[in-house]
Amino acid sequence: MIRRFRWLGDTYLALVFLFLYVPTSIVVFYSFNESSLVTIWSGFSFKWYAALTSDDELTSAAWASLQIALATAFSSVFVGTWAGFVISRYRRFRGSTLFTAMVNAPLVIPEVIQGISLLLLFVGLYETFGWPPRGMFTIWIGHTMLCVSYVAITVVARLGSMDKSLHEAAANLGATPMRVFTDITLPLISQALISGWLLSFTISIDDVVMTALLSGPDSTLLPLVVFSRVKLGLNPEVNALGTLFIAAVTVAVVVNNHFMLRRQRRREREMSLAYARESAALDHDPGS
């Protein structure tokens, strides 16, 4: 079926990719537009990038958001890896159903629900203990809760596809569980951790709902500034900002993917080499 209608399939895929890529390409294209009328091309210019750097509201918000995104990326990789490790290593323990539910649920639960409930928790805590005030700290926790599941799921998937005998071998050779984790598990899942880190960073830096709910009066973050401008319609500065964002993410993802593929190929080559050597040794020594 596929072979006969190959061109049909290719056309279909091309259309899907057109759908996926045209909108963002237009943002990139018009970010270099000289005119302030966003949909009319009048000439090439870096004007809006310059405007971006002198926009104080935007730059200070971007700085604050960058800090939160970095903190979120590290904390969600830490907690997410831990949670993912617990799921795939221990599987059944008291409360394991609840635990996996709590790891999986944030993937689907609407953000508004999670945001409002966390806000109410923090307000309740503030009422009773006078801490924490709404601001950077509460946003950080909220963003971490958004990202932990993604990291945990990738880690579970990665650990699931891993060879368990490596762990057993290390343990048999006398490594403590901690040593097995740092020397064997961590290096093997490092690629999953990098993707988790990147994803958490990008989720955190443009999350509107959680940020708006958990931010205090003095914390103005990038997504809130962008959101309030975007609601009014097109904005050339937002085009420039979006272009910078798209460029950064694309480079990071492509580089990460490239290294991942290269490592995978190298591992496969080494493994086939090892097998070849072993079978050659067996041929020479029929007694073993």
Next chain:
Amino acid sequence: MSAATALRRPWRARLSRWLPSGRTMVIAAPFVFLLVFFMVPFAAVLKISFSDVKMAVPPYTAIAELHDGVLRIVLNFEHYGDVLANPLYIGAYLDSLKVAALTTLLCLLIGYPACYLIARADPRRRNLLMMAVMLPFWTSYLIRVYAWIGLLKNQGLINSFLLWAHIIDEPLKLYHNYTGLMIGMVYNYLPYLMLPLYAQLVKMDLTLLEAAGNLGARPWQAFVTITLPLSRRAIISSSLLVFIPAVGEYVIPEILGGSDSVMVARVMWDDFFNAGDWPAASAATGCMVLLLLLPMAWFQRLQRRELEAR
């Protein structure tokens, strides 16, 4: 074993009687974290949804009071009654369900054939193609929604092109209405649907299809009797992955939907920020949780089975 570890044993052994085992601690740490920041907040929502509005910060009354040695618990069901009797909320819930269902359906119609084609492409190409599908998912969500304004506006690119080609005489209204909302929703949720679906389709045993072909099945028969049933679970779980968050979507209707769509997250948002009616917003949140409990439990079961299949 070295002498040092042998010497350390006794106090370690004594201490370990008092401390929980390493395994328990390793499990407990993330468990407690998730319990505190995921489960406890829901309790807070339920608590506040049963309390009264008060002109203060926070704007609600306590539900349990210890007064002269008497514990008084006042549960106020009024807000739930209000939510269920309020045509605005009922309409918003129905609207959200409708939009989410339509989004899921359209994503499936567009995404399934695409996943199928990618999964059957040659291995080198399909990694590249799948990365191309996921790339927009990595770039800023807000920018991706915003990007559509330039296309959908009255003077936007779609209308300009259609006018220029004399296909239409006056601009189509695509922005700030249901059309814009649906386009934005499908665009943003498509990668969520495609990833799990692709993962299932790519690991399918192709010899089954060959066997069917050899036994005389036509390609479409093989598809209906083999491919579709085998990908059933992936279809359901990826649909839920789109449907459940889509019900509570806030940003896309706010930017692209305009005043046409009154999805429930927007009503909750207004109650919360503009009216300051926290108990009502909490009751609405509680209702939404109840509404989504069944699909969420379903998703949970599928995820768990997936985990155990490994």
